[in-house]
Amino acid sequence: MTQLPSKIREYYQDQNLDEAVLQRIIERGQMVKESSAREPSGLRPTGVKIVGFMSITALLLVALQFMSNLPQPADITQRVLQEIHMNHEKALAVEFATDNFQVLSEKMDRLGFPISTSPHIYANYSLLGGRYCSIQGNIAAQLKIRHRDSGHIATLYITQKNHDLEQVRNQSQLLGQVQISLWNSPSMFYGLAQGSTSTQK
Amino acid sequence: MNQKDLLQRGYRYAFSLTHNHHDAEDLVQDAWIRLCSKGEITHSKSLLFTTIRNRYIDQFRRNRLIVFEVLDQEYEFEDVEDSVEVTTGELDVALNSLRYEEREAVYLNYVEGYSAREISQLTQKSRNTVLSLLHRARQKLCKLLRHTDKERDLA
Numbered sequence: 001m002t003q004l005p006s007k008i009r010e011y012y013q014d015q016n017l018d019e020a021v022l023q024r025i026i027e028r029g030q031m032v033k034e035s036s037a038r039e040p041s042g043l044r045p046t047g048v049k050i051v052g053f054m055s056i057t058a059l060l061l062v063a064l065q066f067m068s069n070l071p072q073p074a075d076i077t078q079r080v081l082q083e084i085h086m087n088h089e090k091a092l093a094v095e096f097a098t099d100n101f102q103v104l105s106e107k108m109d110r111l112g113f114p115i116s117t118s119p120h121i122y123a124n125y126s127l128l129g130g131r132y133c134s135i136q137g138n139i140a141a142q143l144k145i146r147h148r149d150s151g152h153i154a155t156l157y158i159t160q161k162n163h164d165l166e167q168v169r170n171q172s173q174l175l176g177q178v179q180i181s182l183w184n185s186p187s188m189f190y191g192l193a194q195g196s197t198s199t200q201k
Numbered sequence: 202m203n204q205k206d207l208l209q210r211g212y213r214y215a216f217s218l219t220h221n222h223h224d225a226e227d228l229v230q231d232a233w234i235r236l237c238s239k240g241e242i243t244h245s246k247s248l249l250f251t252t253i254r255n256r257y258i259d260q261f262r263r264n265r266l267i268v269f270e271v272l273d274q275e276y277e278f279e280d281v282e283d284s285v286e287v288t289t290g291e292l293d294v295a296l297n298s299l300r301y302e303e304r305e306a307v308y309l310n311y312v313e314g315y316s317a318r319e320i321s322q323l324t325q326k327s328r329n330t331v332l333s334l335l336h337r338a339r340q341k342l343c344k345l346l347r348h349t350d351k352e353r354d355l356a
Contacts, residue, residue: 004287004339004342004343004346005311007287007292008292008296008307008308008311008312009311009312011289011292011293011296012213012216012217012308012311012312013213013312014289015212015213015216015222015225016209016212016213017208017209017212017226017229021226022205022208022209025208025229025230025233025234026204026205026208028230028233028234028237029233029236029237030237032234032237032238033237033238033240116226117223118223184260185223185224185227185260186224186228186231186256186257186260187227187228187230187231187234188227
């Protein structure tokens with residue numbers, strides 16, 4: 001008869017990250033450490049970044065408002081929803097056509113993170129390919145996926161969370177005829193856009 | 202302990218909390234990057250585990266129902282038989298049925314060799330609560346796996 005504690009030990013000791021993933025995390029950590037160490041002393045780095053970000057954002061908002069004459073969303077959630085809606089409706093072609101998430105992850109090496117998502121997506125959708133995009137200035141992967149039952153095309157957005165995206169709660173909203181779901185994991189942010197006639201080709 | 206070993210230990214601890222490979226990978230990466238951005242000493246296991254735990258509590262419990270289970274202060278300890286035949290798949294399902302606090306206590310005690318006092322320091326729970334969690338986890342696992350063992354014998 002097998003002793004339970006030793007079986008449990010064996011079970012957890014068999015859970016390992018891939019060598020490539022380990023190396024990537026260590027390298028990213030090193031980059032972050034070096035970039036933190038380069039911040040000039042005597043300044044408050046976060047404060048400087050926030051002031052700079054707000055100045056640039058304010059200028060862009062004024063320019064956009066002047067040019068488009070559209071009302072500006074009051075918060076980050078609305079901005080993200082509208083950005084995803086706009087990108088989804090553009091229905092741009094993929095840059096990398098593949099049905100394999102691992103292959104796509106390797107091809108999209110500028111992202112700085114692996115392409116992975118929730119079990120629900122893997123189970124219900126097949127991958128068609130991906131392209132680079134951005135969510136609120138963060139580099140993101142835009143994946144074209146097809147629902148296995150209905151055949152409808154959806155767009156999945158994956159990016160790393162930043163301070164702004166951390167404020168976005170898990171939710172699902174209808175914008176026009178596009179159903180947009182937003183959710184997050186500890187370090188990643190996801191958006192799924194489905195519907196609208198412009199994407200059903 | 203070198204950085205890769207430390208990361209692997211952190212990943213296994215994260216997996217004990219989430220019981221999901223993708224989420225555990227996200228969690229350990231997030232914790233590691235946070236420590237690096239603060240210039241923290243990243244070869245400290247206790248600091249890494251604490252950061253992983255805090256991120257898990259912040260992120261994963263935000264959108265879930267929190268179910269409060271009353272832990273009796275006094276209860277009778279029954280002898281729990283630890284000898285069962287079990288496959289990895291059956292153990293995986295059984296561990297998934299535990300609450301995250303129970304799985305965490307089991308991992309820290311059985312795999313990392315933490316005492317109840319050390320677990321209570323990491324998790325900010327009383328030592329009695331940790332002992333309760335360990336005992337309840339063992340009871341649940343043995344009950345579930347013994348049931349599976351009997352079903353296999355009957356098949």
